[in-house]
Amino acid sequence: MSERHVIVLMHRYRVGQAVEFFPGSGIDRKAKGQYTVVRLLPIEGAIPQYRIQNKADGHERVVCENELSLDQPWHVPGVATSL
Secondary structure (H helix, E strand, C coil): CCCCCCCCCCCCCCCCCEEEECCCCCCCHHHCEEEEEEEEEEEECCEEEEEEEECCCCCEEEEEHHHEEECCCCCCCCCCCCC
């Protein structure tokens, strides 16, 4: 009997989470900005996908996880931070 290794791929971000979108080549750079994750989509190959919504104009788009990062403001009122 051979030993099998299973790799479980999961989405890094969750629905409702604030993210920053950094468009890849071939996508209008004006699309860069703050978005909210509205839906987790199936993993394409080895890369999770998301439907995100622009916080400013409400435009939705489908993106790959490697085009996103956490939208972390420098200061959140009411939250203590330390360096």
